[in-house]
Amino acid sequence: MKIAVLPGDGIGPEVVREALKVLEVVEKKTGKTFEKVFGHIGGDAIDRFGEPLPEETKKICLEADAIFLGSVGGPKWDDLPPEKRPEIGGLLALRKMLNLYANIRPIKVYRSLVHVSPLKEKVIGSGVDLVTVRELSYGVYYGQPRGLDEEKGFDTMIYDRKTVERIARTAFEIAKNRRKKVTSVDKANVLYSSMLWRKVVNEVAREYPDVELTHMYVDNAAMQLILKPSQFDVILTTNMFGDILSDESAALPGSLGLLPSASFGDKNLYEPAGGSAPDIAGKNIANPIAQILSLAMMLEHSFGMVEEARKIERAVELVIEEGYRTRDIAEDPEKAVSTSQMGDLICKKL
Amino acid sequence: MKIAVLPGDGIGPEVVREALKVLEVVEKKTGKTFEKVFGHIGGDAIDRFGEPLPEETKKICLEADAIFLGSVGGPKWDDLPPEKRPEIGGLLALRKMLNLYANIRPIKVYRSLVHVSPLKEKVIGSGVDLVTVRELSYGVYYGQPRGLDEEKGFDTMIYDRKTVERIARTAFEIAKNRRKKVTSVDKANVLYSSMLWRKVVNEVAREYPDVELTHMYVDNAAMQLILKPSQFDVILTTNMFGDILSDESAALPGSLGLLPSASFGDKNLYEPAGGSAPDIAGKNIANPIAQILSLAMMLEHSFGMVEEARKIERAVELVIEEGYRTRDIAEDPEKAVSTSQMGDLICKKL
Numbered sequence: 015m016k017i018a019v020l021p022g023d024g025i026g027p028e029v030v031r032e033a034l035k036v037l038e039v040v041e042k043k044t045g046k047t048f049e050k051v052f053g054h055i056g057g058d059a060i061d062r063f064g065e066p067l068p069e070e071t072k073k074i075c076l077e078a079d080a081i082f083l084g085s086v087g088g089p090k091w092d093d094l095p096p097e098k099r100p101e102i103g104g105l106l107a108l109r110k111m112l113n114l115y116a117n118i119r120p121i122k123v124y125r126s127l128v129h130v131s132p133l134k135e136k137v138i139g140s141g142v143d144l145v146t147v148r149e150l151s152y153g154v155y156y157g158q159p160r161g162l163d164e165e166k167g168f169d170t171m172i173y174d175r176k177t178v179e180r181i182a183r184t185a186f187e188i189a190k191n192r193r194k195k196v197t198s199v200d201k202a203n204v205l206y207s208s209m210l211w212r213k214v215v216n217e218v219a220r221e222y223p224d225v226e227l228t229h230m231y232v233d234n235a236a237m238q239l240i241l242k243p244s245q246f247d248v249i250l251t252t253n254m255f256g257d258i259l260s261d262e263s264a265a266l267p268g269s270l271g272l273l274p275s276a277s278f279g280d281k282n283l284y285e286p287a288g289g290s291a292p293d294i295a296g297k298n299i300a301n302p303i304a305q306i307l308s309l310a311m312m313l314e315h316s317f318g319m320v321e322e323a324r325k326i327e328r329a330v331e332l333v334i335e336e337g338y339r340t341r342d343i344a345e346d347p348e349k350a351v352s353t354s355q356m357g358d359l360i361c362k363k364l
Numbered sequence: 365m366k367i368a369v370l371p372g373d374g375i376g377p378e379v380v381r382e383a384l385k386v387l388e389v390v391e392k393k394t395g396k397t398f399e400k401v402f403g404h405i406g407g408d409a410i411d412r413f414g415e416p417l418p419e420e421t422k423k424i425c426l427e428a429d430a431i432f433l434g435s436v437g438g439p440k441w442d443d444l445p446p447e448k449r450p451e452i453g454g455l456l457a458l459r460k461m462l463n464l465y466a467n468i469r470p471i472k473v474y475r476s477l478v479h480v481s482p483l484k485e486k487v488i489g490s491g492v493d494l495v496t497v498r499e500l501s502y503g504v505y506y507g508q509p510r511g512l513d514e515e516k517g518f519d520t521m522i523y524d525r526k527t528v529e530r531i532a533r534t535a536f537e538i539a540k541n542r543r544k545k546v547t548s549v550d551k552a553n554v555l556y557s558s559m560l561w562r563k564v565v566n567e568v569a570r571e572y573p574d575v576e577l578t579h580m581y582v583d584n585a586a587m588q589l590i591l592k593p594s595q596f597d598v599i600l601t602t603n604m605f606g607d608i609l610s611d612e613s614a615a616l617p618g619s620l621g622l623l624p625s626a627s628f629g630d631k632n633l634y635e636p637a638g639g640s641a642p643d644i645a646g647k648n649i650a651n652p653i654a655q656i657l658s659l660a661m662m663l664e665h666s667f668g669m670v671e672e673a674r675k676i677e678r679a680v681e682l683v684i685e686e687g688y689r690t691r692d693i694a695e696d697p698e699k700a701v702s703t704s705q706m707g708d709l710i711c712k713k714l
């Protein structure tokens with residue numbers, strides 16, 4: 015079992031370190047061992063090798079069973095030409111190389127952290143427990159042609175039947191094991207790419223008579239996520255809208271530092287939902303939970319270790335219930351624990 | 365002083381009726397009179413004349429000093445070909461014809477309605493008082509080429525220097541008279557159209573040394589609007605992102621029924637931020653306040669009647685403070701007043 019570990023930029027290295035501590039505990043308990051091969055990506059790779067996704071990193075990823083990523087990007091590399099930046103040249107290129115077509119982000123408002131949520135308790139209602147299923151391989155992120163000169167900049171927003179069918183099936187399959195509701199989000203009253211999206215999603219829906227499908231315009235969805243988030247089970251949407259709505263949803267629990275993600279493709283990639291947070295990098299104050307829960311998703315989806323995944327999730331919940339908090343979720347920042355303390359606490363609980 | 369009045373679909377006609385009652389009070393008080401020419405648009409026009417923006421309506425708009433719109437669209441017309449639908453063929457075509465390049469939506473959380481906001485009081489903090497300035501004439505809404513067939517659908521997301529310069533100036537001018545902060549929202553780490561956007565906004569910013577400019581990625585903005593909405597003063601953004609973020613912002617006060625908007629172009633157009641709300645249309649329960657505040661914006665921006673605008677806004681606030689509420693903002697729906705009662709109350713207060 016081989017894992018490509020790419021810590022990346024910003025808080026990436028420090029939170030990945032904590033997740034690997036947790037993995038070590040899992041290894042000791044189960045007797046199973048993982049081969050961890052470290053690679054460089056993003057700004058980290060630019061600084062060392064002059065490019066955001068070096069050949070060596072590609073090789074490491076292609077030879078691994080799963081990719082475990084920290085985060086990429088930061089103001090330091092913002093003035094490079096687009097294709098050389100950590101995001102387009104690093105993360106997006108890696109997504110393309112691995113054919114990552116689905117980004118899955120489960121979002122839960124923890125009962126013991128309801129005070130951290132920006133939403134009123136009555137809005138959270140019976141609880142927020144949703145999954146965003148974002149198409150990750152196409153749309154305006156990759157559409158051709160695109161270009162930039164002194165006078166104009168343009169991109170192509172495009173979807174084809176095959177791509178929509180595949181991501182729709184992913185969403186319906188996930189919904190089958192949950193509350194059986196899919197909300198497909200598009201802008202089919204204006205965008206031609208969305209009209210195709212809606213049509214194909216309707217077709218795929220016929221294969222899943224048990225799952226209820228609703229369509230929602232993206233502007234309305236952005237509003238409904240705040241007004242009544244408990245109405246959502248699985249949100250199925252495009253690359254661009256998914257980027258926006260999954261981050262918006264990520265605000266509901268009150269901190270990005272809690273949310274894992276998995277991307278499915280030729281090989282699966284696991285990374286926290288949050289960004290590289292350069293402002294707090296290197297201070298040992300970032301929340302490692304998102305990275306640790308991404309590890310749990312990896313154990314479950316790439317290595318079939320469902321029980322271990324559940325145990326990690328349970329350990330995280332217990333530590334939170336006991337009142338331990340990093341700064342991002344602490345009521346009293348004075349009492350916050352550090353990144354490494356949080357990692358240790360979760361290891362101990364496990 | 366000539367106004368084109370286009371009630372449109374859904375709740376449009378009933379809320380426009382209330383706003384016109386308010387206008388009548390203004391006319392009586394000031395001795396000024398407005399010529400109101402009624403026209404049909406959207407589904408309403410499709411049902412009567414077979415097209416969403418008939419020649420007659422165009423003529424009425426071109427001859428008027430300002431356009432006062434209700435809302436367009438509804439499920440009834442969703443299966444028509446794109447260019448024949450209320451949205452693309454009606455509203456978007458009208459926006460194009462009038463060269464509407466800026467959509468301005470002021471968003472305020474009323475102190476006496478803090479209980480309606482989905483956000484916790486501590487998140488609302490010192491208050492939410494922001495304006496979204498959405499580019500309305502270009503971007504992926506109008507970019508060419510675009511198309512749809514059985515296999516694929518595509519749109520072009522495009523910005524040019526001139527268009528960005530113009531909307532950026534609008535935003536900076538508005539900020540000058542407010543808290544002097546502009547947050548420009550884009551996705552310049554991925555989209556080429558956003559890279560141009562950011563570059564040109566930076567250039568325009570140099571003309572406004574007193575105004576502070578920040579750039580924010582759209583995914584982060586969607587999150588920050590919930591986590592810390594009070595950080596925003598003027599949000600400057602593209603057509604597509606503006607559609608999403610202005611509706612998201614519109615959720616902060618707890619009801620779309622409170623929010624007006626103005627669009628600037630060859631002639632200005634005024635309409636509520638909310639949609640046609642077909643589910644509650646014709647029931648005399650919709651909130652007419654958004655339409656009434658749009659009237660106030662019209663008096664101010666198209667007819668220089670600043671004092672009358674302030675008086676209408678004050679009347680609305682007083683009626684709310686006295687505890688009168690339509691269903692959308694009522695704590696106890698049983699005690700809610702109807703659309704026409706709310707209109708009457710505001711007229712009386714005025």
Ligand SMILES: CC(C)[C@H](C(=O)O)[C@@H](O)C(=O)O
Nearest residue numbers: 087101102105257553554583
């Ligand atoms: C860093 C950026 C390119 C990326 C995206 O937009 O996909 C990020 O926001 C994400 O959501 O993973």
Ligand SMILES: CC(C)[C@H](C(=O)O)[C@@H](O)C(=O)O
Nearest residue numbers: 203204233437451452455607
């Ligand atoms: C009806 C629709 C075309 C329109 C838009 O997306 O611009 C609406 O959502 C709005 O924001 O005015």
